[in-house]
Amino acid sequence: MLTIENLHAQVEGKQILNGIDLDVKAGEVHAIMGPNGSGKSTLSSVIAGHQDYEVNEGTMLLEGEDLSELAPEERAHKGIFLSFQYPVEIPGVSVTNFIKTAINASRKAKGLEDMAANEMLKKIREKSSLLGIDSRFLSRSLNQGFSGGEKKRNEIFQLAMLEPKLSILDETDSGLDIDALKIVANGVNKLRSKDNAIIVITHYQRLLEYIVPDFVHVLFDGKIVKSGNKDLAIELEEKGYDWIKEMA
Amino acid sequence: METGSAVTWKYPSCILKGDNSIGEFYSIALTNNYQQADTGTKMIHLGKNTKSTIISKGISAGKSQNSYRGLVQVHPRATNARNFSQCDSLLMGNQCGAHTFPYIEVKNKTAQIEHEATTSKIGEDQIFYCNQRGIDPEKAIALVVNGFSKEVLNKLPMEFAVEAQKLLEISLEGSVG
Numbered sequence: 001m002l003t004i005e006n007l008h009a010q011v012e013g014k015q016i017l018n019g020i021d022l023d024v025k026a027g028e029v030h031a032i033m034g035p036n037g038s039g040k041s042t043l044s045s046v047i048a049g050h051q052d053y054e055v056n057e058g059t060m061l062l063e064g065e066d067l068s069e070l071a072p073e074e075r076a077h078k079g080i081f082l083s084f085q086y087p088v089e090i091p092g093v094s095v096t097n098f099i100k101t102a103i104n105a106s107r108k109a110k111g112l113e114d115m116a117a118n119e120m121l122k123k124i125r126e127k128s129s130l131l132g133i134d135s136r137f138l139s140r141s142l143n144q145g146f147s148g149g150e151k152k153r154n155e156i157f158q159l160a161m162l163e164p165k166l167s168i169l170d171e172t173d174s175g176l177d178i179d180a181l182k183i184v185a186n187g188v189n190k191l192r193s194k195d196n197a198i199i200v201i202t203h204y205q206r207l208l209e210y211i212v213p214d215f216v217h218v219l220f221d222g223k224i225v226k227s228g229n230k231d232l233a234i235e236l237e238e239k240g241y242d243w244i245k246e247m248a
Numbered sequence: 249m250e251t252g253s254a255v256t257w258k259y260p261s262c263i264l265k266g267d268n269s270i271g272e273f274y275s276i277a278l279t280n281n282y283q284q285a286d287t288g289t290k291m292i293h294l295g296k297n298t299k300s301t302i303i304s305k306g307i308s309a310g311k312s313q314n315s316y317r318g319l320v321q322v323h324p325r326a327t328n329a330r331n332f333s334q335c336d337s338l339l340m341g342n343q344c345g346a347h348t349f350p351y352i353e354v355k356n357k358t359a360q361i362e363h364e365a366t367t368s369k370i371g372e373d374q375i376f377y378c379n380q381r382g383i384d385p386e387k388a389i390a391l392v393v394n395g396f397s398k399e400v401l402n403k404l405p406m407e408f409a410v411e412a413q414k415l416l417e418i419s420l421e422g423s424v425g
Contacts, residue, residue: 048380049379050376051376071379071384072376072379072380073378073379073380073382073383073384073385076379076380076381076382077382081380082380084377084380087377088371088373088374088377089374090374090377090378090391090392090395091395091396092394092395092396092397092398092399093391093392093394093395093398098381098391101383101387101391102378102381102382102383103382105381105382105383105384105387106382109382141395142395158381162381162382
């Protein structure tokens with residue numbers, strides 16, 4: 001589904017990614033771990049197409065299609081979803097209104113009519129109950145005054161509504177207590193299917209106990225220095241990242 | 249609702265003469281390109297127990313300057329007069345300006361006057377967030393602006409609110425830079 005080859009990227013003249021290779025197939029869950037400053041969040045921003053990041057070498061293909069010339073919204077229309085580490089506030093725009101706008105924007109890009117109001121309502125009900133979100137939450141301003149858990153739950157709610165092909169969860173576990181983590185992870189697990197793929201970016205193994213990955217990659221200094229299965233995450237939890245740094 | 253001319257001065261006002269009379273002012277002033285707007289209201293409290301509310305939303309884009317200028321005046325015989333003013337400004341880009349000039353003149357000790365003002369800027373992170381969800385930059389700005397103006401748009405009759413929303417979008421066309 002997503003094929004990344006020899007990806008180099010910089011931000012404000014600073015080289016962050018130094019040759020990433022990653023192949024994610026439909027139905028797979030990949031975890032990307034690594035110490036602070038290793039380039040994890042940069043990788044997610046680059047895949048999503050953030051304008052501050054400049055790709056200076058390498059390719060990114062989604063289902064064989066080159067992403068490099070596509071604007072962020074076009075990548076979203078192709079089915080890329082990024083669950084933000086720090087979701088932004090938009091005062092006066094309700095959770096419902098925002099997701100409606102997003103869904104209809106993607107439909108429009110595909111040449112479809114706006115989703116009928118009753119269909120939308122049904123879908124919102126279905127997905128919000130999946131994540132234990134009540135209706136009062138849906139009428140609040142997007143992320144304004146949300147707790148850490150509510151913000152992340154709202155990201156996963158949007159993921160559920162948009163049904164992307166490739167979801168990137170950027171430190172979705174940060175700022176979550178154990179109960180919120182379980183709710184979010186359960187939500188993600190319910191959305192796993194053979195047709196979509198998930199990349200989980202995290203510092204800790206904790207989230208991976210709930211969202212079990214097929215592959216674990218360790219990112220250090222802008223490169224994937226080690227790949228393995230879920231046992232690698234446990235090994236990292238025990239030994240820390242120092243041995244990886246020595247290896248690199 | 250003001251999207252008006254190159255230079256606009258406009259202060260539709262209320263004289264609260266009768267006892268217990270109420271004045272309310274809700275406005276959205278949007279400036280773009282090189283427009284200059286200096287708009288607001290006057291609430292002149294003459295009668296007893298008079299109340300006024302001012303909600304002003306200013307949106308500045310391009311190289312425009314947008315000012316709120318408002319007078320709240322409480323006369324000696326206007327006992328228990330109350331006013332609440334809220335002026336919010338939204339900036340787009342870094343070449344526009346927003347200004348707030350509240351004038352408050354109180355000549356009666358029983359008056360209660362409140363004034364709140366905020367200034368915020370449409371952030372690139374907000375736009376990117378919308379983009380990532382499939383919303384293009386122009387639509388994203390319209391969304392943020394509509395959210396910002398919501399308290400005022402909610403006061404309008406439905407038909408007019410829909411028109412007003414469209415007008416905001418048209419006035420902001422091409423301001424994405």
